[in-house]
Amino acid sequence: MIPGEFEYYAPTSVQEAVSLLQQHGEDAKVLAGGHSLIPLLKLRLASPPVLVDIGRIQELKGIRRQNGAVTIGALATHADIEFSEDLRGVFPLMHDTATVIGDPMVRNLGTFGGALAHADPAGDWPAVALALNATMRLTGPNGERTVAADDFFVDLLTSAVEPGEVLTAVEIPVPQGKYGTSYQKFSHPASGYAVVGVAALVQMGADGACQDCRVAITGAGPKATRATATEDALKGQQLTEELIAQAAEQAGNGMDFLGDIFASESYRAHLVKVFTKRALLGAMQAAQ
Ligand SMILES: Cc1cc2nc3c(=O)[nH]c(=O)nc-3n(C[C@H](O)[C@H](O)[C@H](O)COP(=O)(O)OP(=O)(O)OC[C@H]3O[C@@H](n4cnc5c(N)ncnc54)[C@H](O)[C@@H]3O)c2cc1C
Structure with a gap:
C-alpha cells in the first residue's frame, strides 16, 4: 500500500x-x-x-554511563542496546529484551525513543522503562521537561509526549548494592510482539532481604502497568521461590485485560501471573 x-x-x-x-x-x-x-x-x-x-540529529544518538545513571539517546536502536557492552554489564535485561524484539531489520531501524513514545500496548520497552524507574527527557516549544516512567504511559498508544515535543533521551538510575533484573516474554508467534511481557528489578539489602523491587507488565492491558500489589508483598521479605509464587498471584490485580482472537482476557490474566513469577525468579537469581 x-x-x-x-x-x-x-x-x-x-x-x-x-x-x-x-x-x-x-x-x-x-x-x-x-x-x-x-x-x-x-x-x-x-x-x-x-x-x-529526526533520524539525522546526532545529539539524539548514543548510550552513556555517568553519575550513577545510564542515559540512552532516543535514537538508540534496539540493536544499539542489544550490542552495548556497557548496558549489558549493568542491566542484562536490556540486552535480553532487545534480542526478542521483532527481527534483525526491526532491531536495526526501530528506536528506543520511538517505541516508548508510541506506547504500543504490546511493546516491550515500556515494561522495562517502568521496572527500571526510567526518566524521560523531552524538549518542546517551552523548553525541556522530564517525566517519570510511572507518568509516561497514559493510555493505549498514548504517551505523555505532547504535540510539538521530541523525546530526546531516557535516563535510568543504576541501583546501589546487589540487584538483579529480568525480562520474560510470551511472544506472539507471528508478529513477535508481547502477548504478555514482564520486567522485574530486585534490589537486596545488606541483610539479604528484598530492599526494593519493581515489576511491570506489558501486552496484557491497554498500557504498561506496574504490579504494585506483587511488589508490596515482597519488599522487606527474605525472598524464596514460594513467596515469589504467592506474590505473583497478585500480579494484574485490577487490570483491564485485553482479549483478542489469539489470547483471551482470562488467558492473558493467567500468563501475567506465570511470567511475573518467572521474571522475579530470574531477577532474584541474578541479584544473588
Ligand atoms: C515486523 C515488526 C515487528 C515488531 N516487533 C516488535 C516487538 O516484538 N516488540 C516491540 O516492542 N516492538 C516491535 N515492533 C515495533 C518496533 O519496535 C518499532 O520500531 C517501535 O515501536 C517504534 O520505534 P520507531 O523508531 O520505529 O518509531 P516510529 O515508527 O518512527 O514512530 C512511532 C511513533 O512515535 C513517535 N516518535 C518516535 N520517536 C519520537 C521521539 N523521539 N519523540 C517524539 N515522538 C516520537 C512518532 O511520531 C510515531 O507516532 C515491531 C515492528 C515491526 C514492523
Missing part, C-alpha cells in the same frame, strides 16, 4: 525539529525508525500532512 502525500523535513538539531513541529502544529508527526509509523501510513490508518524525520 502507498501512503498519502506528505511534506518531508529532515532537521539536524533538536531545536530545528521543535520549531518545525511548532510551525506545523497538529499536522506534523515525528518520524524516527519508522517501524511503527510507516506501516500506519501505508495502511492509511494515519495520514499526517507533515513528517519531521
Whole structure:
C-alpha cells in the first residue's frame, strides 16, 4: 500500500525539529525508525500532512554511563542496546529484551525513543522503562521537561509526549548494592510482539532481604502497568521461590485485560501471573 502525500523535513538539531513541529502544529508527526509509523501510513490508518524525520540529529544518538545513571539517546536502536557492552554489564535485561524484539531489520531501524513514545500496548520497552524507574527527557516549544516512567504511559498508544515535543533521551538510575533484573516474554508467534511481557528489578539489602523491587507488565492491558500489589508483598521479605509464587498471584490485580482472537482476557490474566513469577525468579537469581 502507498501512503498519502506528505511534506518531508529532515532537521539536524533538536531545536530545528521543535520549531518545525511548532510551525506545523497538529499536522506534523515525528518520524524516527519508522517501524511503527510507516506501516500506519501505508495502511492509511494515519495520514499526517507533515513528517519531521529526526533520524539525522546526532545529539539524539548514543548510550552513556555517568553519575550513577545510564542515559540512552532516543535514537538508540534496539540493536544499539542489544550490542552495548556497557548496558549489558549493568542491566542484562536490556540486552535480553532487545534480542526478542521483532527481527534483525526491526532491531536495526526501530528506536528506543520511538517505541516508548508510541506506547504500543504490546511493546516491550515500556515494561522495562517502568521496572527500571526510567526518566524521560523531552524538549518542546517551552523548553525541556522530564517525566517519570510511572507518568509516561497514559493510555493505549498514548504517551505523555505532547504535540510539538521530541523525546530526546531516557535516563535510568543504576541501583546501589546487589540487584538483579529480568525480562520474560510470551511472544506472539507471528508478529513477535508481547502477548504478555514482564520486567522485574530486585534490589537486596545488606541483610539479604528484598530492599526494593519493581515489576511491570506489558501486552496484557491497554498500557504498561506496574504490579504494585506483587511488589508490596515482597519488599522487606527474605525472598524464596514460594513467596515469589504467592506474590505473583497478585500480579494484574485490577487490570483491564485485553482479549483478542489469539489470547483471551482470562488467558492473558493467567500468563501475567506465570511470567511475573518467572521474571522475579530470574531477577532474584541474578541479584544473588
Ligand atoms: C515486523 C515488526 C515487528 C515488531 N516487533 C516488535 C516487538 O516484538 N516488540 C516491540 O516492542 N516492538 C516491535 N515492533 C515495533 C518496533 O519496535 C518499532 O520500531 C517501535 O515501536 C517504534 O520505534 P520507531 O523508531 O520505529 O518509531 P516510529 O515508527 O518512527 O514512530 C512511532 C511513533 O512515535 C513517535 N516518535 C518516535 N520517536 C519520537 C521521539 N523521539 N519523540 C517524539 N515522538 C516520537 C512518532 O511520531 C510515531 O507516532 C515491531 C515492528 C515491526 C514492523
